[in-house]
Amino acid sequence: MPFARSASDRCYSSTAEPALLLYRLGARRGSVVVDCSPELAGCGVLAGMPLAEAQSLIHRACHGFALRRTRVGETTQVRHPAEPVAPHPHPSGATAGLSSSALSILEHDPTADRRALEQLAQWCHRFSPTVMLAEGMGERRQETGDRVRSRELRVQREARVHDAIWLEATGLAHLYGGEERMLHTLFREFRAAGWTVHLAMADSHAAAWALARFRASAARPLSTPPGSAAEMMANIPVEALQLSESATETLLALGLSELGQLERLPRAGLASRFGPEVIKQLDRLFCRRVEVLPAVKHCEPREAAFTFDAPLSDHDILLHVLAELFAELARRLVAERLGATWIRVNLDCSPAAPCQIDLRLFCPSAQAKHWLELATLQLERTRLSAAVSATCVRIEAVAPLEARQRELFSSGSRSHEHERLIGTLVDRLRSRLGHDALARVVLVPEALPERSYRILPTTGNRQRLRHAIAAAAGGALARPLALVAPGRPLRLTSGFDGAPASFHWGGTWHRVTRTWGPERIESGWWRGRLVRRDYYRVETEEGGQAWLFRRLDNGQWFLQGWFA
Amino acid sequence: MAAIVTFEARRRVVDQLAAEIGRCETARWNATEGNVVSSGCDALDRLMPRGGFARGSLVEWIAGCHGSGAMILALAVARAACGEEGYLAVIDSEKTFFPPAAAALGMRLQNMFLIRASRPFGSRRHASRAVASLTDSEGDVLWAADQAFRCEAVSAVLVQLDTLTSQTARRWQLAAEASRVLGLLVRPRRALKERAWSEARFLVQPRASNDNSRKAAITLVHARGSWGGKTIEVSIHANPNAKANVLAPGESPWAGGKLIKASIHDESETITTQHPPHRVRVVPPLARAAASA
Numbered sequence: 001m002p003f004a005r006s007a008s009d010r011c012y013s014s015t016a017e018p019a020l021l022l023y024r025l026g027a028r029r030g031s032v033v034v035d036c037s038p039e040l041a042g043c044g045v046l047a048g049m050p051l052a053e054a055q056s057l058i059h060r061a062c063h064g065f066a067l068r069r070t071r072v073g074e075t076t077q078v079r080h081p082a083e084p085v086a087p088h089p090h091p092s093g094a095t096a097g098l099s100s101s102a103l104s105i106l107e108h109d110p111t112a113d114r115r116a117l118e119q120l121a122q123w124c125h126r127f128s129p130t131v132m133l134a135e136g137m138g139e140r141r142q143e144t145g146d147r148v149r150s151r152e153l154r155v156q157r158e159a160r161v162h163d164a165i166w167l168e169a170t171g172l173a174h175l176y177g178g179e180e181r182m183l184h185t186l187f188r189e190f191r192a193a194g195w196t197v198h199l200a201m202a203d204s205h206a207a208a209w210a211l212a213r214f215r216a217s218a219a220r221p222l223s224t225p226p227g228s229a230a231e232m233m234a235n236i237p238v239e240a241l242q243l244s245e246s247a248t249e250t251l252l253a254l255g256l257s258e259l260g261q262l263e264r265l266p267r268a269g270l271a272s273r274f275g276p277e278v279i280k281q282l283d284r285l286f287c288r289r290v291e292v293l294p295a296v297k298h299c300e301p302r303e304a305a306f307t308f309d310a311p312l313s314d315h316d317i318l319l320h321v322l323a324e325l326f327a328e329l330a331r332r333l334v335a336e337r338l339g340a341t342w343i344r345v346n347l348d349c350s351p352a353a354p355c356q357i358d359l360r361l362f363c364p365s366a367q368a369k370h371w372l373e374l375a376t377l378q379l380e381r382t383r384l385s386a387a388v389s390a391t392c393v394r395i396e397a398v399a400p401l402e403a404r405q406r407e408l409f410s411s412g413s414r415s416h417e418h419e420r421l422i423g424t425l426v427d428r429l430r431s432r433l434g435h436d437a438l439a440r441v442v443l444v445p446e447a448l449p450e451r452s453y454r455i456l457p458t459t460g461n462r463q464r465l466r467h468a469i470a471a472a473a474g475g476a477l478a479r480p481l482a483l484v485a486p487g488r489p490l491r492l493t494s495g496f497d498g499a500p501a502s503f504h505w506g507g508t509w510h511r512v513t514r515t516w517g518p519e520r521i522e523s524g525w526w527r528g529r530l531v532r533r534d535y536y537r538v539e540t541e542e543g544g545q546a547w548l549f550r551r552l553d554n555g556q557w558f559l560q561g562w563f564a
Numbered sequence: 565m566a567a568i569v570t571f572e573a574r575r576r577v578v579d580q581l582a583a584e585i586g587r588c589e590t591a592r593w594n595a596t597e598g599n600v601v602s603s604g605c606d607a608l609d610r611l612m613p614r615g616g617f618a619r620g621s622l623v624e625w626i627a628g629c630h631g632s633g634a635m636i637l638a639l640a641v642a643r644a645a646c647g648e649e650g651y652l653a654v655i656d657s658e659k660t661f662f663p664p665a666a667a668a669l670g671m672r673l674q675n676m677f678l679i680r681a682s683r684p685f686g687s688r689r690h691a692s693r694a695v696a697s698l699t700d701s702e703g704d705v706l707w708a709a710d711q712a713f714r715c716e717a718v719s720a721v722l723v724q725l726d727t728l729t730s731q732t733a734r735r736w737q738l739a740a741e742a743s744r745v746l747g748l749l750v751r752p753r754r755a756l757k758e759r760a761w762s763e764a765r766f767l768v769q770p771r772a773s774n775d776n777s778r779k780a781a782i783t784l785v786h787a788r789g790s791w792g793g794k795t796i797e798v799s800i801h802a803n804p805n806a807k808a809n810v811l812a813p814g815e816s817p818w819a820g821g822k823l824i825k826a827s828i829h830d831e832s833e834t835i836t837t838q839h840p841p842h843r844v845r846v847v848p849p850l851a852r853a854a855a856s857a
Contacts, residue, residue, distance in 0.1 A: 418717035422651060425715040429679060433704055439678045441663040453663045458677065477778060477800065481635045481669075483662035506630070513772065543770025544631030545778070561662060563778070564627065564635040564750070 021058075022108040023051045025444075034108040051105070052525070058103065113163070115397070120195070121165050121296040127186055130168035132205070132293035164209050166293055169201065183221045203229040205291050206284035210240040230286050234260030241281040247274055259285060303394035304328045311387030315379060318347075318388060322375055325393045326368035333398065339364025342397035343371060352385035360435060362423035362458060364399040370424070374431040381432065426458050447521045448531060449560060450485040478537075480547045480561035487549065487558030500538050500548055505559060510546075514539040521549075535560070582791060601645045601746060605798065608782065612764060613790035617641055619719075620740050621763035622733070622747040626755055626785070628769035633780045635724070636669065636800060637768060638748040642720040643671050645746045650719025652676045653712040657705040658724065679712065681705045706732055713739035713747060720746045726755070733761035760786045777801040 022034040031051035043061035045054045117133065124131045169182065176182035183201055190197045199221035200211035207229045214236050216222040224232050236259045238251045256262055262270065262282060271279050283289035304325040312318060322345065333340060343359040359374045429438045439455040446452045491504040499515045518534035532552040539545050545563035550556070600616035602609055609616045617623060627634040646652050652671065654661055656678055667673050681704035705725065712721045713736050740747045749762065756767065764787040771779035778800040786792045
């Protein structure tokens, strides 16, 4: 009898962690919420909701709790203000935890999510030799395709399906002293590792997932005796069928809210009314249909370590040892036809704090010489707190190596050799200057100049970066090449029509001989605080052109940039 | 009449000598196809001794004042050098480069790297011997530019910087020559006082315009193998005929003279600097003979 374990882990850890809200940039509705912590869900935040609406709800729930937005790389974080805010006299249970901790609003990264889930699945091999994950999100998206009307709700459902891990428990229960004990052992281990999980044990994969999602709680795992899954499934809501939104709405409109009600209806009628998908899903949930899930291959940790006889402070010897460790790991990767994209070097400087060096590569590489070059560049800028007593090199992420046949005659288009050279340049620059020092740019349809583009980290993935932007009044010369963000305050005199007449910059007064404008630029209401500015392109008597703006709320003038 | 003929003959001899000296100065240049990039503006190309901007060379654009348009011109040349698939590395140490404006000028952002060496200024000196007199931040900027110049896959490097030592300029020059990267350095007016190591140095001075376009006087202050002091006047238009206000990826902002119209302004106009880039001490034969005696 197959037992499946569904460890549906929504990754909110202890309450000391900040409340988390994930959003993504929608094509039509701006930023929308993808998922959030339970305390935020208690405030009324729902997946698919516009981000501004969610922020408004949180603001209202916390009763005047001020949100401060800071941009950190690609993420946007909203934190508590430095100044104390008087707490509400009667905070609700849902928001009490929120008001005592910080709130992080981050852009959802499905790829990072999936990678973290795969790492967790690797960790789960300590409990069972067979650990399974649902298929990739891209395949799922193609499968659901046009059947789903609401894009946001589709993303929400996918996130629910794909954040589950299944553990095959057949023949393992006796090792733990029974199924109940096994479940509780797993629960304790996850808690000790900092994960809050919903655990359930059932006769099939789908039943285990449905019970973990809709019945099990984060405080207590749920186990069903063998053969009793059908009874437990009777009270599960029909959302567990993962049908299209229209089909689910139709079922609910007909008063069919639980699986037990559907199970009692004639199967032929169900299939003709709702399609064969309903029957298929019912069979999966009631253990009448065998389901095959891809197992996660257990891989040995790719790491190599070396312990020195005595603490070492000589860089040359340290680099020599690192070269040996890199060579050993590179040999193993080449045998698997893999290349490293992320290598972490740990230097044990006890009794001082350990030092960590991350090597992130533009494209997969199995060349120890290249790794050593990057490590040398980083070590040049690293100050070790004490002599190194041991070192450990661990490959954190790999990708298949790309093998290409060499071309006898170089073609006119961009050759692969150029791609390799660019990758080498990117790796060197990032190793020396930091990961944020090198970036690519993508334009976003935002009116405010400082928000009209986003900095993307440089990776080997060839992304389709959008080129066109919303047409700007005035054409190619309407925006300055040198932008001062978010604007420098100016001393300025204006004429009778409100246009700038002269301004003070660089220690001298510049007389304005010509102006273009005003061009009014406002931020969208969904962006939170409203920003309204009147922009002027001005020409000074020297002939130089500048871009100035006046804030409409207080009339203050700023320099936004130079048409350099 | 005889005096006029003598003057013309003398002028011809001087031109021949200038051409000979220019050939000597640019002897290392390999005249293969694709080595010269046309900016799309004939008058600007004619200012250069090879009829365009040579790959593997450094070109300085001196901004006459704030907002002069020197960066626009440099970016237009970089855009021409990159073509459809070439990479442009922008060294943006001040974090002021505004990519949407570059995209509006026709630059393909997917082929552009923004290098922002932004370590805080500190008193710690750089470890490398070549940049030992610089702080960490300045050293990082120069090192990043040096790395970009050495990469053969990069078509052009756009750097905006105030000071440039002879040593660094020479390193960049050698790196650019080896990898055939076109280096475009945008510098403030005070850089005119420094010795020019670049292939060409332009001074861009804005002019008042009567319409929506930009006008600028471009003066060739110095060029290897050519006379300096020539000035042209260009006007940069915002492409009024285009349907969208943003240029298509393949559309050159200089195409067909629609955006930029240039005319030879006045060749007699010269720019005097406090320290001319090439100061040659000519010793008369009589003085030479006296010295040897």
